[in-house]
Amino acid sequence: QLSYRLGRVASHVPEGAIVADIGSDHAYLPCYLVAEGLAERAIAGEVVKGPFESAKKQVRQEGLEDRITVRLASGLAAIEPVDGVTAITIAGMGGPLIASILEQDKARLEGVQRLILQPNVHAKAIREWAAANGWHIVNEEILEENSKIYEIIVLEPAGKAVEFEEKELLFGPVLMAQRSDVFHTKWQREMSQWQKIVASMDANAEAADIGEKKQELAQKIKLVEEVLNGEI
Numbered sequence: 270q271l272s273y274r275l276g277r278v279a280s281h282v283p284e285g286a287i288v289a290d291i292g293s294d295h296a297y298l299p300c301y302l303v304a305e306g307l308a309e310r311a312i313a314g315e316v317v318k319g320p321f322e323s324a325k326k327q328v329r330q331e332g333l334e335d336r337i338t339v340r341l342a343s344g345l346a347a348i349e350p351v352d353g354v355t356a357i358t359i360a361g362m363g364g365p366l367i368a369s370i371l372e373q374d375k376a377r378l379e380g381v382q383r384l385i386l387q388p389n390v391h392a393k394a395i396r397e398w399a400a401a402n403g404w405h406i407v408n409e410e411i412l413e414e415n416s417k418i419y420e421i422i423v424l425e426p427a428g429k430a431v432e433f434e435e436k437e438l439l440f441g442p443v444l445m446a447q448r449s450d451v452f453h454t455k456w457q458r459e460m461s462q463w464q465k466i467v468a469s470m471d472a473n474a475e476a477a478d479i480g481e482k483k484q485e486l487a488q489k490i491k492l493v494e495e496v497l498n499g500e501i
């Protein structure tokens with residue numbers, strides 16, 4: 270029942286954790302974690318009524334109501350101090366949305382030892398948030414399922430400011446060090462999209478403010494080429 274993607278997210282949850290899964294939809298992830306004995310208890314947070322009802326139904330069907338609480342709430346508002354949450358999972362959304370959920374209610378991250386985040390796109394926004402808020406990247410993963418490529422970023426509190434180089438923010442320090450086949454595929458895809466945009470800009474060269482944008486894209490293409498060729 271659990272997708273390969275969510276299975277990989279689950280693999281980064283520390284054993285015995287008390288987990289809050291934000292944007293839980295059907296609550297498949299918390300149900301799996303608790304049913305398999307990987308997490309002690311869980312909160313499933315959902316902001317939309319339909320998915321919230323699906324989550325409640327799933328938890329009931331699996332007989333896990335005593336250990337999973339489903340709450341209708343936006344972002345980290347689903348977490349209450351008495352829950353004693355130790356790990357948070359946020360999966361299947363864009364990086365900027367995940368970062369804004371974390372930014373909005375930072376007080377509720379008190380006591381949380383690990384964030385397992387799975388952006389569908391723009392993972393960079395999460396790394397920027399981590400650097401600005403003193404979380405370091407303890408692990409990253411890149412995977413492909415049904416021709417879609419996903420990244421997972423695992424954060425733990427650093428207790429101090431964290432800095433990343435520009436290329437680490439974009440590619441991910443761990444993913445960049447590994448340079449797996451999926452990593453190559455992802456950046457080849459991104460690069461060919463940018464190349465198409467540059468080509469269409471060339472065709473509309475007379476439009477204003479195109480020069481700057483084109484230069485920016487050309488720089489990104491060059492950076493990706495250098496990384497994929499192992500030059501940096």
Ligand code: SAM
Nearest residue numbers: 291292293294314315316317320343344360361
């Ligand atoms: N986490 C599941 C997964 O990875 O398969 C579901 C992903 S689904 C694409 C995103 C879910 O997040 C939707 O059910 C949506 O309603 C919910 N969501 C979006 N913004 C949210 C927010 N601010 N707070 C809580 N849930 C949110």
